[in-house]
Amino acid sequence: MSNGTSIKTDNFRSKFMDKLLMGMSWSEYSKTLITPFNIVAALILSIGIPTIAIRFMYGLATVTHASNEYPWGLFLGWGLFGGVPLSAAGFVVGTAYYIFGFKGFKPLVRLAILTGFLGYLFACLYLLTDLGRPWRIYYPMFIGFGTASVLFLVAWHVATYLTVQLLEFSEAILEWVKSRRVYKWATMIVIGMTIAGIILSTLHQSALGAMFLLAPGKLHPLWYSPFLPHLFLSSSIYAALCMVIVVSTLIARFLRGAADNNFLGNLDRMTLGLGKGACVAMFVYFVLKLVGVAHDDNWYLLSSPYGKWFLVEILGFVLLPAAILTYGVKNSSAGVVRFGAFYAVLGIIMNRMNVSIIAFNWNLPEHLHHIIPPWREVIVVLTLVTIHIMIFRWILNRMPVVREDPEYMEYH
């Protein structure tokens, strides 16, 4: 009897290792690991992980420039405010496919959901790095209820949404471990989870903008607007569509082996479809931006130095990429759309950094000097970005995300 159990355990172990090493032996697998990307990644991690350890052992002051006037820096500006709109990918594409029935995007749905899930997971990791006492992360849920706080809402919704996205992505995980029964349950909740995702995303994407409503005297009037929630929400829609284009382009370029022909063959067509949606959303956002300036009659500020930077943002990083996307869609050129999407994603990150860092405290003396982050803060961000990419790649290589598992075709 004990013999039988040990055979079973051995069997399980070998199956498990088979999954982890993608059917290769240890020596074969470790040989595949020596790539230029991995060498650079190892270099970054070898400096970055000790830096993160220093932050947790000796406090935030050892790593960041955070001060009493500048409580937030790169961790939140880049990781939370910059990362969350790009992670709207899961909800936007999920809604288009499951609710509105755009079945043509099928090969992209799981990729979009994974982009969203990992994006949120890492937004939380950036937050944990930045919180003074990260081990109290659950306090808004169980200890103190700041119901009047926008951040309270963000905390609840991001936590709930992270769970929802894990459930949405569980289909792929369950296919990977060849589950049948649990898999069926997972497919049954998809519509409910997608609708939950829409609600939670609408609210917390806009809530991230609403957070800055409490700082009217500190945020430059060109970026401060009663429409901040609307601006954050509407820009997250095109951020999501463009981010899916960016991620799928990178996969088609660098991770072809993980994708099947259904994915690669349909990619140009899907890219054009996403691009079409993105340029409509971008023009809506651009007009909203102008309405925001008009609402407070802030036109006169456009000639100031910050005004010129504002024009660079909305003309150079919203209108111009929107025009490029439109040109690409009109001429059915997936390549041009891809270029436009990369550009638009850059514009979104720029906008969030402007709101949370560059235009925040603009009226303090030597402001621009204060916002330059120290190298340690940058290396922590680089480390988290590297780990993000590595986990993303690890999942794509193993789970059926950009390819279909033949055993599960009947369910799709």
Added chain:
Amino acid sequence: MDGTVKKPETENISEEKENTCEISRRGFLAGSATAAGALLLGSCEHAYASMEFSNSKDRYGCLTDLTACVGCRSCEKACNEANNLPTPDVSFDDASVFKEKRRPTSKAYTVVNQYKNPKDESKPIYRKIQCNHCNEPGCASACPVHAYTKTKEGAVLYDADKCFGCRYCMVACPFYVPAYDYESALEPKIAKCILCYDRIKTGGIPACAEACPGGAITFGKRNELINIARKKIVEKPDRYIDHIYGEQEAGGTSWIYISGVPFEQLDFPTNLTKRPLIEETKGFLGAVPVVLTVWPAFFGMVYAALQHREGPHKGQKNEKEEEKK
């Protein structure tokens, strides 16, 4: 909280504000603000930190007469002792600290800065900075874990046992008051003046006000302080400018100021509105229940309608639509 007092007040405010909040109030005030709901919704029902006692006569405050301050820093010293703060590197009678503009830190709840007097260069102006104890504190509106409390005595208190260190209060405070000890890895916390709450609760006065030799800090009921300030301005129009800072700024503060020179020359934030900061986010918070209730119905219906239309030829129609695109 007494429901009968609360309702008329919130309704008045919502009428002044934008439609988003109004719609939500009309539709959902009745049923949606149950305790469990409020957790996820974050309704504007609970938005006000001090609603019950906004006009309370018992509310205390301080009046700083900037024309009377001589920059002796006795208040800094008294504050340091009363709150058991670490001894500073530079002693309290060393005037060299005036070379730069300081701000409250985790080791000093109050600091005094020196400014040039445009009227008389030989008599510099001194400005004491500490928490102003807003009537509707921005820090309390920002805090997701309810670590801030506006007491009925007027003091705004902070509870380090609840705080998880997000520092949103520091972002929200229009006066740049809350400070954080970034050096601490295990027990970092916010530091700020608490209006010597333990003293005033038992009939005492704040340590700084007690220590001030020049009579620059007057402690008392806020209503009375405003009357005193007004009287001073009327009696000596040459000495004071006609403005009580803190009477209305950011919805009013417990700590108010009168000055001989315009407040912007002394680095007081002068770009603040008369509205409490919570007013800025109330419209958004009010719209939350609408989204939570309307969205599932709307998207559920869209899904059901599309499924229904697809009927037996499930999938085909949409593929055609896709091709047209």
